[in-house]
Amino acid sequence: MRPPTGPATGAVAEKSFPILTDRIPLIRFISRTARSKGDDTTKPITYTRQEAEALVERWADTVLRVAYTWTGNPQDAQDVCQTVLLKLLTCPERFPDPERRRAWVLRVTINCCKDLKKSAWARKRVSLEAAADAAVTMPEAGESPVLEAVLALPEKYRQAVYLRYYEEYGVDEIAALLGCRPAQVSTWLYRGKAKLRTMLGGSYGQECFSD
């Protein structure tokens, strides 16, 4: 199954949804009025606590890391994580293999990070603030020089480097995830690595991100 393709009315809409999943029908919901703008004007899908726990166990850290790389903010990353896991719990998709599922999760996470800026989004979250302080572990300053250098990269470089050297995706796969051309990804990786070499110094940076 694939994400909704958007209006079948233009190349822009089609290209904006790289398809990473298999072939079960997808559903798009459209709300038309202020009062029906709630996310779940469609039917809710119930799930058990065990299912939620299993999902948290499998995906929470993965999503957290992607979101942290994208947002640079642990609290935002946690919120994105909650949203993505809710989507997973209510998602009807089935996947032919774990790789496709992983790609779908990453794609949804990336989209959620983009959505983070939308004001309506924040209003509809269930807050994790009460547990925010103790919710995640983060390296102390100076403890993780490579991670700190990556997080200091410009956004596109940072995202490409993360997907290449943490998730170990190929250039074409990264292009599909980010909705851009492979050549752009190659450029971001090249320039990002150059900056990392400068930041990390000599062979240190070279070895950290060699292919």
Next chain:
Amino acid sequence: MDKNAFQTEMNRVAFTPAGREALTEALMKGKAAPARRSGGWARRSLAAALAAVVLAGSALAAGTLWERYFGRLDETQQEIIETLSRELPAAESNGTTMTPLAAFGDQDFYYLMLEIRAPEGTVLPDYGEDEGYYQLFGDTLEERFTLTDSAGQDVLCTLDYTWLNDDPTDNVLTAAIRLWSLEGTDLCDGADKILHIPGLWVQSPDKIYTPVLTGGWDFNIGAHSGGVESLTPDVAGVTVEDADCGTMTMEYLRLSPLGMRIRHSWSEPKEGIYPGAALSVVMEDGSEVFLKDTVGSGGENWNEEFGPFEVPVDLGKAVAVRWGTAEIPLR
């Protein structure tokens, strides 16, 4: 230091056990939360018998009525709606009457304007977006909105609906409901299809559902529908070249005044790329009509999607369907 240094350091970013627990709790609290897509309706047998019914509603003024939903409709558009309209009987449960004011549909879509009249003395206020909004389902399996066939099997659909302006001080609400048939089931083939509404809830911004009206209201939308003429133009040989995936071939196209469905395939599948082309109906005056939104499914080298027009379209004035660089004549 090897290249895994980055992975090793990144792996330190993780949820604590307490964080996982908090996240699980939040997920359980938010279990009706974000679902821009729905998984369709849960498999569920029709449990309630048809409620007592009272014949009500009229298709005579259907076109005008639907301006509350579509906005201004010209005479032709109103005629289209009235042609597709059928009467549906009202249903009553626990003192609340739900009356179809108007209903029409085609193979893929069904529109139902429903008046909900609670017992006298009840007030159904307008909560506004910040305080909560009405939903026609609750948050448990038993409180689901379903469509089932005569054998009690679910017809896979999704829905969206719009609450129309009503007096916030009285006991009446009106909803415009639109059903989408997801698996190709013809919603207007004349066969029984029971739409079951379990009640009315108010959903707070933090996704807490509070029941307002509960019971069971059933509407046989299938039996009261008639066949709708659709156009299925010959698409043999219709192709469009795609920069990434070679030749795209249109395999199926169907239009009705309410929407369009298309299926196409491509010759050179590439992982992660699902090509398509702009799709529109070209009218006599040269204008183009696009779909408002679509729902789709797809595989490695094929895609099928369908969607409604923003307002009904007079296909009598349509001359072609444009798909990328290809044009399929309708006359």
